[in-house]
Amino acid sequence: VLRTERVGLMPEHATELLDVAFRHPIRLIANALGVPTPEMVERAHTAGIPVAALVGTAQHAERQLNVGVDLLIAQGSEAGGHTGQVATMVLVPEVVDVVRAAGSRIPVLAAGGIVTGRQMAAAMALGADGAWTGSVWLTTEEAETAPATKAKMVAASSSDTIRSRSRTGKPSRQLRSEWTDAWEAEGSPEPLPMPLQTILAEPALRRVDTAADGGHAGATRLATYWVGQGVGMMNTIRPARQVVAAFMEEFADAASSMQALLK
Numbered sequence: 001v002l003r004t005e006r007v008g009l010m011p012e013h014a015t016e017l018l019d020v021a022f023r024h025p026i027r028l029i030a031n032a033l034g035v036p037t038p039e040m041v042e043r044a045h046t047a048g049i050p051v052a053a054l055v056g057t058a059q060h061a062e063r064q065l066n067v068g069v070d071l072l073i074a075q076g077s078e079a080g081g082h083t084g085q086v087a088t089m090v091l092v093p094e095v096v097d098v099v100r101a102a103g104s105r106i107p108v109l110a111a112g113g114i115v116t117g118r119q120m121a122a123a124m125a126l127g128a129d130g131a132w133t134g135s136v137w138l139t140t141e142e143a144e145t146a147p148a149t150k151a152k153m154v155a156a157s158s159s160d161t162i163r164s165r166s167r168t169g170k171p172s173r174q175l176r177s178e179w180t181d182a183w184e185a186e187g188s189p190e191p192l193p194m195p196l197q198t199i200l201a202e203p204a205l206r207r208v209d210t211a212a213d214g215g216h217a218g219a220t221r222l223a224t225y226w227v228g229q230g231v232g233m234m235n236t237i238r239p240a241r242q243v244v245a246a247f248m249e250e251f252a253d254a255a256s257s258m259q260a261l262l263k
């Protein structure tokens with residue numbers, strides 16, 4: 001398993017991974033942590049598949065526009081997973097301005113910390129065409145999140161996440177735990193560069209999850225997973241359809257309150 005992971009994570013195997021993706025009936029291909037190669041964009045466009053890109057700064061957005069992506073996701077620092085340091089509130093209007101100034105009409109989605117319909121309305125007030133979410137689904141009944149970690153997420157506050165290099169070698173936001181604390185502690189070794197830290201960390205973290213799900217107290221303290229600051233508002237485990245319904249309801253309420261301000 002480790003050997004397969006090693007192969008899959010090396011940049012020179014990216015084409016093979018794309019081969020796998022394109023063998024499936026995909027509707028969208030999204031890339032992050034850099035600009036897609038012209039070959040990837042061309043291959044997707046030839047197959048009629050739009051290419052999306054996650055960006056964390058206005059400069060990233062310019063670079064992605066230059067290679068012809070079809071959709072930008074302005075992902076602020078609050079987000080779960082690999083993230084930069086600019087907050088969603090600042091990043092979204094900046095990216096929208098870059099796109100429109102370039103004369104482009106491609107959609108911009110807002111991401112990072114959006115776990116409610118009123119935040120989605122706020123994102124659209126900032127100029128986004130919609131919202132892109134990740135964390136909010138992790139505490140749904142359908143989510144494959146390890147049960148002990150799901151319980152930790154439900155209990156966590158918005159201050160309980162950290163951008164740490166301890167999982168992949170690049171800063172990614174996750175639940176703060178004894179695992180992240182140990183890597184951040186004075187005297188600890190520096191995390192390895194991507195992809196080596198993933199190869200080191202993932203097998204260990206999978207064993208941690210198994211032990212935590214079996215009720216082991218030490219493993220439960222170590223357990224962590226990618227999640228954004230919105231975790232503070234993810235306080236119940238509920239079906240995904242309830243998340244969707246709550247988003248729609250709250251979005252409509254927020255949009256009506258905004259309109260009422262103009263009367």
Ligand SMILES: Cc1cc2nc3c(=O)[nH]c(=O)nc-3n(C[C@H](O)[C@H](O)[C@H](O)COP(=O)(O)O)c2cc1C
Binds near residue numbers: 111112
């Ligand atoms: C568990 C998890 C895994 C993620 N994995 C990826 C990934 O592989 N590629 C990617 O582009 N974004 C990834 N993301 C980021 C999401 O695409 C999304 O931008 C982010 O979750 C939005 O912020 P939010 O978590 O506050 O909703 C991941 C996010 C989470 C929470």
